[in-house]
Amino acid sequence: MTSLSxxxxxxxxxxxxxxLRSVAFSLPLAxxxxxxxxxxxxxxxxALDALVHLPLVLxxxxxxxxxxxxxxxxxxxxxxxxxxFGIELPFTTGGATLATAVMTFPLMVRAIRLALESVDxxxxxxxxxxxxxxxxxxxxxxxxxxxxxxLAGLLTAFAAGLGQFGAVITFASNVPGVTRTLPLAxxxxxxxxxxxxxxxxxxxxxxxxxxxxxxxxxxxxRRVYRLxxx
Amino acid sequence: MLRLSxxxxxxxxxxxxxxxxxxxxxxxxxxxxxxxxxxxxxxxxGLLQPDEGRVELDGVVLTDTRERIRLPVERxxxxxxxxxxxxxxxxxxxxxxxxxxxxxxxxxxxxxxxxVLALLGLERLLAHRPHQLSGGERQRVALGRALLSQPRLLxxxxxxxxxxxxxxxxxxxxxxxxxxKLSIPMVFVxxxxxxxxxxxxxxxxxxxxxxxxxxxxxxxxxGPEFRAIVGPEAVGAVLDGVxxxxxxxxxxxxxxxxxxxxxxxxxxxxVGARMRIQLLxxxxxxxxxxxxxxxxxxxxxxxxxxxSEEIGQAILVRVDIGAGAAVLSRVTRHATDALGLRVxxxxxxxxxxxxxxxxxxxxxxxx
Numbered sequence: 001m002t003s004l005s006x007x008x009x010x011x012x013x014x015x016x017x018x019x020l021r022s023v024a025f026s027l028p029l030a031x032x033x034x035x036x037x038x039x040x041x042x043x044x045x046x047a048l049d050a051l052v053h054l055p056l057v058l059x060x061x062x063x064x065x066x067x068x069x070x071x072x073x074x075x076x077x078x079x080x081x082x083x084x085f086g087i088e089l090p091f092t093t094g095g096a097t098l099a100t101a102v103m104t105f106p107l108m109v110r111a112i113r114l115a116l117e118s119v120d121x122x123x124x125x126x127x128x129x130x131x132x133x134x135x136x137x138x139x140x141x142x143x144x145x146x147x148x149x150x151l152a153g154l155l156t157a158f159a160a161g162l163g164q165f166g167a168v169i170t171f172a173s174n175v176p177g178v179t180r181t182l183p184l185a186x187x188x189x190x191x192x193x194x195x196x197x198x199x200x201x202x203x204x205x206x207x208x209x210x211x212x213x214x215x216x217x218x219x220x221x222r223r224v225y226r227l228x229x230x
Numbered sequence: 231m232l233r234l235s236x237x238x239x240x241x242x243x244x245x246x247x248x249x250x251x252x253x254x255x256x257x258x259x260x261x262x263x264x265x266x267x268x269x270x271x272x273x274x275x276g277l278l279q280p281d282e283g284r285v286e287l288d289g290v291v292l293t294d295t296r297e298r299i300r301l302p303v304e305r306x307x308x309x310x311x312x313x314x315x316x317x318x319x320x321x322x323x324x325x326x327x328x329x330x331x332x333x334x335x336x337x338x339x340x341x342x343x344x345x346v347l348a349l350l351g352l353e354r355l356l357a358h359r360p361h362q363l364s365g366g367e368r369q370r371v372a373l374g375r376a377l378l379s380q381p382r383l384l385x386x387x388x389x390x391x392x393x394x395x396x397x398x399x400x401x402x403x404x405x406x407x408x409x410x411k412l413s414i415p416m417v418f419v420x421x422x423x424x425x426x427x428x429x430x431x432x433x434x435x436x437x438x439x440x441x442x443x444x445x446x447x448x449x450x451x452x453g454p455e456f457r458a459i460v461g462p463e464a465v466g467a468v469l470d471g472v473x474x475x476x477x478x479x480x481x482x483x484x485x486x487x488x489x490x491x492x493x494x495x496x497x498x499x500x501v502g503a504r505m506r507i508q509l510l511x512x513x514x515x516x517x518x519x520x521x522x523x524x525x526x527x528x529x530x531x532x533x534x535x536x537x538s539e540e541i542g543q544a545i546l547v548r549v550d551i552g553a554g555a556a557v558l559s560r561v562t563r564h565a566t567d568a569l570g571l572r573v574x575x576x577x578x579x580x581x582x583x584x585x586x587x588x589x590x591x592x593x594x595x596x597x
Contacts, residue, residue: 120316122312122314122316123316123318123319125277125303125316126310126312126316126318127318127329128277128303128304129275129277129303129304129306129308129309129310129376129379130304130309130329130330130333130375130376130379131304131305131307131330131333131334131379132304132329132333133302133304136333140329141318144320145319145320147320227320228319228320
């Protein structure tokens with residue numbers, strides 16, 4: 001139980017990469033959806049809300065399976081993606097990233113929506129009287145005031161992304177160095193005879209990562225709150 | 231000229247207001263809490279849309295429901311100082327001040343950062359963040375921020391109501407300076423007579439969603455609507471006079487009002503200064519012949535023009551003292567009968583020097 005093997009380091013690197021890329025891609029969409037849910041009153045809000053939150057209540061394997069049905073190379077969408085963008089999702093790191101993004105999306109949207117709901121509309125009205133148009137107001141007032149919530153959402157989604165298992169293994173499979181992230185490597189180690197030491201190392205690694213994430217989140221939150229003077 | 235005629239209804243409340251006020255000038259919307267003052271300035275700012283009506287400022291139509299004109303708030307160039315300042319918490323004082331300045335059209339720039347900093351005494355606060363400021367400082371920054379957006383009109387929604395009495399003095403003198411040094415028209419909402427006395431050049435009295443009277447404070451202070459709003463203790467004529475002589479040793483000044491001169495105890499003024507004074511009806515004594523041997527230093531001759539009954543056994547007597555000026559005096563029914571007071575009668579108005587509340591205006595242009 002000394003140092004990590006190259007394969008385990010690979011799994012760590014892959015986990016970080018998948019989690020980072022998934023939050024980076026879903027952030028703009030999460031802000032848009034959070035905004036729609038918090039501020040707009042169009043009739044589809046309820047349906048959108050339910051759709052976004054579905055991955056929270058579905059078995060992760062079901063989410064992975066649905067993604068597979070929709071996006072594998074036999075499906076229309078899958079063929080289209082491959083033909084026009086050269087994107088192939090199943091059995092790739094991209095696929096693992098997408099599965100992770102879908103699973104963690106509701107967490108991010110929730111945090112952003114809460115942040116948006118706590119923004120004082122009076123400040124936006126004040127910006128309006130000072131000559132700021134809609135987009136200008138959003139960028140100069142609303143977005144900075146939502147920053148604590150956005151950061152919280154990012155970190156939660158990132159931390160949860162590190163541990164995605166069911167959806168990832170179903171949709172992207174368990175390919176060493178390509179889709180075998182920390183939890184998948186851990187699962188693989190448990191399945192192998194004599195893999196206990198490796199499994200323990202990977203479990204400890206997950207704990208350290210999780211703790212680091214929590215501490216970082218707390219420090220960041222404090223800094224932002226001080227900046228906002230609360 | 232600010233001209234408006236609007237109707238707005240909701241939840242059993244109805245605002246039905248008409249107002250014409252000269253610009254530049256400081257219009258006070260004065261009335262009890264809940265009478266629709268804030269609603270009215272929200273309609274002027276565009277933050278609220280009237281159900282029906284029209285708002286026009288210096289010939290520019292801001293809102294006209296019939297012609298479907300609705301200039302967006304951000305294009306109205308109307309500054310708004312909110313009750314709670316609403317400084318942007320994520321920006322420092324300087325960035326807050328510059329927020330509107332950057333967004334104002336270049337050709338409209340009439341007042342610069344340096345000038346605003348000096349006018350409002352903000353130089354010391356620039357490096358601070360909003361949460362480090364006192365309530366009064368916050369309001370001053372909000373005022374500066376609104377001014378720097380180069381407004382055609384400045385709206386102030388009870389800018390002092392969140393401050394305690396001593397903090398008010400951190401802001402009021404600055405508001406007086408703005409009125410005297412800049413030509414930006416202002417509309418401010420208040421339910422404090424003191425603020426109105428110190429700041430307003432024009433008053434609109436509001437009650438239950440309607441503007442019940444509007445005009446100069448001197449005229450308004452004589453009417454029944456004003457009495458109904460301020461209550462019996464604060465009933466009294468407001469007079470605009472000019473300081474003709476000062477006696478610094480005794481803290482006294484001679485103030486010319488109407489045909490007479492009042493010798494009043496008002497510190498810190500100068501000859502030629504415009505002075506507004508309120509003479510409370512309960513402090514005014516009437517005499518039917520020129521008084522002699524009294525400690526009261528002021529006796530101004532006038533003619534009774536109106537006697538009106540108040541609740542209780544009191545009579546409110548209006549005495550014109552020339553040049554369009556008038557005072558009110560509260561007298562018992564018994565005294566009225568005993569002296570034989572009646573309209574057209576010549577009387578002497580006696581005022582105790584210490585009883586007048588005076589406020590100086592630093593320029594002579596506006597009353």
